[in-house]
Amino acid sequence: MAIPERFSNLPDYAFPRLRALLSGIEPGGEPMVLTIGEPRHAMPDFVAATMAENIHLFEKYPSNEGTAALLDAISGWIGRRHGIEVSPSRIMTLNGTREGLFNAALALAPEKKKGKQPVILVPNPFYQVYAVAAAAVGAEPVFVPATDETGHLPDYASLGADVLDRTVIAYICSPANPQGSVADEDYLERLITLADKHDFLVFSDECYSEIWREAPPPGALAVATRMGLADRVVMFNSLSKRSNLPGLRSGFAAGSEGNIAQMRRLRSYSGAPLSLPAQAVSTAVWSDEAHVDASRALYQRKYDVADRVLGNVPGYRGPEGGFFLWLPVEDGEEAATRLWREAGIQVLPGAYLSREVDGQNPGQGYIRVALVADEEETERALGRLKDVIYKEGS
Numbered sequence: 001m002a003i004p005e006r007f008s009n010l011p012d013y014a015f016p017r018l019r020a021l022l023s024g025i026e027p028g029g030e031p032m033v034l035t036i037g038e039p040r041h042a043m044p045d046f047v048a049a050t051m052a053e054n055i056h057l058f059e060k061y062p063s064n065e066g067t068a069a070l071l072d073a074i075s076g077w078i079g080r081r082h083g084i085e086v087s088p089s090r091i092m093t094l095n096g097t098r099e100g101l102f103n104a105a106l107a108l109a110p111e112k113k114k115g116k117q118p119v120i121l122v123p124n125p126f127y128q129v130y131a132v133a134a135a136a137v138g139a140e141p142v143f144v145p146a147t148d149e150t151g152h153l154p155d156y157a158s159l160g161a162d163v164l165d166r167t168v169i170a171y172i173c174s175p176a177n178p179q180g181s182v183a184d185e186d187y188l189e190r191l192i193t194l195a196d197k198h199d200f201l202v203f204s205d206e207c208y209s210e211i212w213r214e215a216p217p218p219g220a221l222a223v224a225t226r227m228g229l230a231d232r233v234v235m236f237n238s239l240s241k242r243s244n245l246p247g248l249r250s251g252f253a254a255g256s257e258g259n260i261a262q263m264r265r266l267r268s269y270s271g272a273p274l275s276l277p278a279q280a281v282s283t284a285v286w287s288d289e290a291h292v293d294a295s296r297a298l299y300q301r302k303y304d305v306a307d308r309v310l311g312n313v314p315g316y317r318g319p320e321g322g323f324f325l326w327l328p329v330e331d332g333e334e335a336a337t338r339l340w341r342e343a344g345i346q347v348l349p350g351a352y353l354s355r356e357v358d359g360q361n362p363g364q365g366y367i368r369v370a371l372v373a374d375e376e377e378t379e380r381a382l383g384r385l386k387d388v389i390y391k392e393g394s
Helices: 014-022 047-053 055-059 068-082 096-108 129-136 185-198 220-226 257-270 276-286 290-310 332-343 375-389
Strands: 091-094 119-124 140-145 167-173 201-205 233-238 251-254 324-328 366-370
Touching: 014 332, 047 055, 047 276, 055 276, 068 091, 068 220, 068 251, 068 276, 091 096, 091 257, 096 129, 096 167, 096 201, 096 233, 096 251, 096 257, 119 129, 129 140, 167 185, 185 201, 185 220, 201 220, 220 233, 233 257, 251 257, 290 324, 290 375, 332 366, 332 375
Parallel strands: 119 140, 119 167, 167 201, 201 233
Antiparallel strands: 091 251, 233 251, 324 366
C-alpha cells in the first residue's frame, strides 16, 4: 500500500535528520547535547510522594476529560496567572500539548470553508506538529515567515484576503520556539481581531509561557476574553517546561465551552486519558508556584550567561522567553557539523525547523541551542561554540 498522499511531502522529523547529518563523525570534545528541548532542572520535590500516595489508582480507568480536582486546579492557575475566570467545563486535560495541538485541528477544522479547501496558517519556523495537523485534516498549510524583520513572529495580516477568507486555524507560539520572541498584547489583539474579521480560530501554543526574562508573557485567551472574543482562541499549556516534567505528559487545552465540548467529544473516541496517579500529581503541581519561580530564576541566570558570552556576536539576540537561543550563522547544517566535529557540541540546524517557501528557508542561516544544561555547563558549551563558529576568520 502507498502511504496517504497528504503525508507524502512531509520532511523527515528534525532529530532523525540531525542523526543522519552527523553520522560517522567523531565528536571533537566532550559531547554536549544542546538540541532537544528537554528540561533538566529538578522536578518539584513533592512529585514522588504524591505519585506514591495515589499509586493504587492505576487499578481504575481514568476520566477522559480530567478529574474534577485537576480541572479545578487548572482553572485556578489560569485565574491566578491570567486574571480570567475559565470554568472547568471550558478545560480539557491532555497528554502534553502536542496531542492537543494536533487533535484540536481534527475536532475543529471544517472540511471546506466557503466551498473551498481550508487554510491553516503556520509560523515559519515552527513546531512540526502544526504542519502535520494541517495535512491530517486536508487543509492547505500556508507557512508565514517569522524573521528578524517581523520580530520573529508571523505577520498574518500581510496575507491576502483570498487566503485569510479560507483560513480556519492560525497557530501561534509565544514565547516562540525556536526564536524566544514574545507576542505582546498589541500583537495578540491584532491577531484576534483578524481572526474575528475572517472567521478563524487562533491556536495559542503557550507551553514556554512560564520561562521568561523580564515579565510574564500575556496569554491569548486572556486577551481574547477582555475583547469579548474568547470563542476565537484555544490555548494550550503543559507541565513539561513549566515544571520540568516532560515525562509526565500532562497538559491542557482551554477555550470556549463549545470548542472544548467538540474536542472532548473526539477524545472520548480516540484519545488516551492521563492515568489517575498522573492526574493527582498534576493537580498538586498546577497548585504550586514556588518550584516554577525557582526554575525560572535558573533560566534567567543562563540568559545572563548567554548575553555575556555571545553579546558581541553580530546578530545575536537574547530570548525574551523560553530556553532556546536562535543564533545567526552562515549555514545551519555546516555550523552544526563543525561544532560536532571540532567541539563535540550538538545543536540543531535551523532549516530543520522551517519549510522552504519560494526558494527561501527562514531557518537556513540559524542554529537552535537549548539552554537546558546547568549554568556552568552552559557557559562552557557556549564558550566552545563561540570559539568554533564566531572566532575571527571562521
